[in-house]
Amino acid sequence: MALNILAPGQSGSLDLNRNSTDQLRLYDALTPRGANVRDRDLRRFFKPAWFRLRGTRAVRTVNPRPGVKIVRDTWGVPHIEGRTSADVAFGAGWSTAEDRGLLLQLIRGPGRLAAIDAPGIDPLAILGQQFVPSPATEAFLASQTRLLRGRGKKGREVLAGIDAYAAGINAYFRSKNIRGNPWSRNDTYAATALIASQFGRGGGDEARRSEFLSSLQNQLGFERGRAVFDDLRQLQEPEAAVSAQGYRGPVSPAAGGIVLDDGSLKLTGPGGGGTVAVERSMSNGLLVSAKRSASGHPLFVSGPQVGFSYPGFFTELDLHGGGIDTRGISFPGTFGVVIGRGKDFVWSAQSSHSDVIDHFVETRCGHDTIYLYKENCRRVETFDAGTLNGRPVTFPTTVHGPVIGYATVAGRRVAISSRRSSRGREILSSLAFQDLNRNRVRSAKDFLRVMNQVEFAFNWFYADDRDIAFFSAGRLPIRAARSDPGLPTDGTGPGDWRGFATFAQHAQGINPRWNYIAAWNNRPAPGYPASDDTWSWGQVQRVDLLLAGIAARRRHTLGTVVGAMNKAATQDLRIARVWSTIADVLRPGAAPSVRAQRMLELLDAWARNGGSRLDKDLDGKIDDPGAAILDAAWPRMADAVLRPVLGPLLPRLAALEPRDDAANNQGSAYDQGWYSYVFKDLRRLLGMKLKQPFRVQYCGAGDLAACRTALWAAIEEAGAELTVAQGSDPAMWRADATRERIAFSGGILKETMRFANRPTFQQVMTFRGHRPVIRPRR
DSSP states (O other), X not given: OEEEEESXXXXXXXXXXXXXXXXXXXXXXXXXXXXXXXXXXXXXXXEEOOSTTTTSOEEEEXXXXXXXXXXXXXXXXXXXXXXXXXXXXXXXXHXXXXXXXXXXXXXXXXXXXXXXXXXXXXXXXXXXXXXXXXXXXXXXXXXXXXXXXXXXXXXXXXXXXXXXXXXXXXXHXXXXXXXXXXXXXXXXXXXXXXXXXXXXXXXXXXXXXXXXXXXXXXXXOHHHHHHHHHHHHTSOOTTSOOSOSBOOSOOOOSOOOOOOOTTOOEEOSGGGOOSOOOOOOOOEEXXXXXXXXXXXXXXXXXXXXXXXXXXXXXXXXEEEXXXXXXXXXXXXXXXXXXXXXXXXXXXXXXXXXXXXXXXXXXXXXXXXXXXXETTEXXXXXXXEEEEETTEXXXXXXXXXXXXXXXXXXXXXXXXXXXXXXXXXXXXXXXXXXXHHHTTOOOSHHHHHHHHTTXXXXXXXXXXXXXXXXXXXXXXXXXXXXXXOTTSOEEXXXXXXXXXXXXXXXXXXXXXXXXXXXXXXXXXXXXXXXXXXXXXXXXSXXXXXXXHHHXXXXXXXXXXXXXXXXXXXXXXXXXXXXXXXXXHHXXXXXXXXXXXXXXXXXXXXXXXXXXXXOOOTTOSSBOSSHHHHHHHHHHHHHHHHHHHHHHGGGHHHHHXXXXXXXXXXXXXXXXXXXXXXXXXXXXXXXXXXXXXSOOSSOOGGGGOHHHHHHHHXXXXXXHHHHHHHHHOSOGGGOOOBSGGGSEEOBTSSOOOEEOOOOSOSEEEEEOOOOOOOOOOOOO
């Protein structure tokens, strides 16, 4: 079986048509089914994803040049046939320009700003604004051609594909009299950099975290402040759910690093905009091995979760010819399928949150324009990027990268520069996608090796008719022995990176002993360190919702795996994983009021019923009153747990790690939050045995009775607020479901969907046959 879905649809036309929203309806129809999904239901909620026209029919055919045929099916998906691989690439460019022509034009500027890591600018926030690149920016991008040529035949193969793809885009634009600069190699390099810097990033928040450590030590003392910092960052957590068994990579010690003076950091860029990118790339995957599959073949349900827009960030392609046989999604501007299927295998990806960006503290030689590196004073260079809306975009750079701000260390002024490991070399990851698109992968072992070519911070999933596999890719830095990965690094030379992780040092695995792979941006493997900007890899992660669905039965079908994913898509992680522990603290004590007791009972009932945020009757209200209660009580309870230690620093923590990653109109939720802080601290307070308890006790300062009183007070306060807003009967309270219905950004498409915490593009597949595996001669 081969199925997929891309909401809202294949078309990105400004004139809405059938293919603009036809997949939206399938996507939305699955949501209220919860776990009640059978194999025979799947074709009602997903479309066929076979090669060519199997399972659908031709609607329109074009031949944009000799040797190229593009057939559109009933879903609007282009099935592209070419005599040569260049013909296929040309057809892909033509089809992409037809489906995402507006997006291609919009990402040119943002892609360039992403490639150079311009400080203080969020590239996706300037879509539609006018960026005019400088010769220096164009030269910076063009240098990637040399990198590809240096990779021999495969590199030249990628270059030829890029050129043919650009020719297809430009031919389509000419056919429609669309004027503008022709699409070029640099445009594809920029589009690829946009993926890397926005969706395949991790780390790069050491400066702010360092200031927070300084504030903790100022308030709590040096040792206790450091202990709290280490508790909250959750660098390691032996009881966290993981996706793979194997990890033999470097584990940087939580020691060393530089602490900035609290309040001293001044970020550069437009308006002092900073360097913290909005977290956009989520995604989940559920793979069941042959041993736990009712059919005896692996089951694959997975996809990237990048929010919802119209036109969408992805476009679907079915490509055949010149050695290419693949179907899946492409990011407009980058030739080839990045997530999809081959002849007898399927693959997908998710952001890994791996730490590939570091901040370096540059010691000034008496002036901001000169800094110390390897015992010599060097001049800071200035990069002229061009103009944004007519205003110059320039920034200083050091050997480590762009200077993103200034701060003080023990009163001494320093510069902060940022280094991203894939900067200036993003296009090299295309080598992996060429191998996938050309079906050079014949086994799970091949897949692991191929994905090691990807330098972006992504986890990759694979299934064929026999095996499932996982690989956490990225150009992972090997840090100096005394560098704390959670704090800025000394930029004078001794703190420089020592190289990059080898293939064997990446988290990976084939057919894990538990016979499934579940992943939802969680910790990849035991011992895998959390990056400086990821403080949520604790005992509670949203992947736990998927794990519960897999544990519900011994053997699975595609329908039951989809059901496990779909049930998790509407569950509230707080009620499903944290509430029972909070309730265990509350129950021995008397509630402060009848209302508070009733609130506890309603939350218990919601938990027993699965904790879904569904609005089944579409009245605009979440069906269960527990949602309204927990929405009001959670931030108060979270504060109650941490307040005895953090006190006035609670807002500072919330600025780094939000109290809650709530259900919202872009779908992805519960990736960040204080869920593990509350859960783990209360478990210790209840006398439960922990493998690695927090070094500090938080709720009630370690006193169970005081903690219970604080939690009841939080619930009572929430009840008072809800009574004023909705009346005195807690059973009648309701949370607003309309606010979190999925909306498509862009301002063009007005239709919405029920909230569902699931991928934007999703594949549902199983294979029953395989090509012969070619073994190398000894």
